Amino acid sequence: MTRELKDNIEKLEASNKEMESFSYSVSHDLRAPLRAVDGFARMLEEDVADQLDEEGRRKLQVIRDNTRNMGRLIDELLEFSRLGRKELNYGHLDMSALAQAAFKDATSVAVNDTTLSLSALPAARGDITLIKQVWFNLLSNACKFSAKREQAHITVKGSVEGDALTYTVSDNGAGFDMRYYNKLFGVFQRLHRVSEFEGTGVGLAIVHRIVTRHGGRVWAEGVVGEGAVFHFTLPAAT
Known part of the structure; x- marks a missing residue:
């Protein structure tokens, strides 16, 4: 193996590790604000839903549906990033x-x-x-x-x-x-x-x-x- 090829492989491995670490960190950092959005939307749903008209309740449901979807996206991103680090058995x-x-x-x-x-x-x-x-x-x-x-x-x-x-x-x-x-x-x-x-x-x-x-x-x-x-x-x- 030439020195140039070895250097390129090492750079690629370092880049992959950096990307995996970035994905993992971003996924974790996104969870806190997402939980806050869903938590306050849930409190609104429980406390004032009867004061909202049909359109207001629909919009509130859209917020909750999208926070759940974002949660699934984060889970998938975490799973994807872990695959690069997992040792194969x-x-x-x-x-x-x-x-x-x-x-x-x-x-x-x-x-x-x-x-x-x-x-x-x-x-x-x-x-x-x-x-x-x-x-x-x-x-x-x-x-x-x-x-x-x-x-x-x-x-x-x-x-x-x-x-x-x-x-x-x-x-x-x-x-x-x-x-x-x-x-x-x-x-x-x-x-x-x-x-x-x-x-x-x-x-x-x-x-x-x-x-x-x-x-x-x-x-x-x-x-x-x-x-x-x-x-x-x-x-x-x-």
């Missing part, structure tokens, strides 16, 4: 069991009946906590964006291709416009309005970070109104 992964459990969790709050076709998946090695998160984020996204379908259906498949294990999650939901693909795995990037589908825009960024830390990659295809397909790989166990 490798172990055997029963990917079929992880996908099945994640689907059960994702559909526990579903508003419609979503069916799952789950093929036998090749086992892998990785950090079980983080790979669980990958499965949950992908399957909960599939459930969310298929929620408006009368017959929502999700398919999960896996294959071994050379030295890589490939896993695929597809749905028949809202899909997305491939013209905006470069935003798909970005932090706080959304391809649908909040009024259509709730969310913070961090879930896929977390998937991307976890998979790349394991030495894999993530990509997707989508068609508006016809569904989306997400793929991720992990190195085959040796």
Whole structure:
């Protein structure tokens, strides 16, 4: 390794650590004023709500709804920043069991009946906590964006291709416009309005970070109104 390359790697590592520390500090510093806003809004709601007209109560509810949403954004940002510091604990992964459990969790709050076709998946090695998160984020996204379908259906498949294990999650939901693909795995990037589908825009960024830390990659295809397909790989166990 050349000295220049080594220096660039060290600078990149230092920059990543600085960004992670910044995200962690900002997230914590945002909590105090956010709690104050929500606390005073709650007191107003309890003490003077009956003195407000319908529009006043609506605006008060908007304040509380947005403070809760901001709280979720902070939680997601903290989780994202921690991923860069967490040491990976490798172990055997029963990917079929992880996908099945994640689907059960994702559909526990579903508003419609979503069916799952789950093929036998090749086992892998990785950090079980983080790979669980990958499965949950992908399957909960599939459930969310298929929620408006009368017959929502999700398919999960896996294959071994050379030295890589490939896993695929597809749905028949809202899909997305491939013209905006470069935003798909970005932090706080959304391809649908909040009024259509709730969310913070961090879930896929977390998937991307976890998979790349394991030495894999993530990509997707989508068609508006016809569904989306997400793929991720992990190195085959040796």
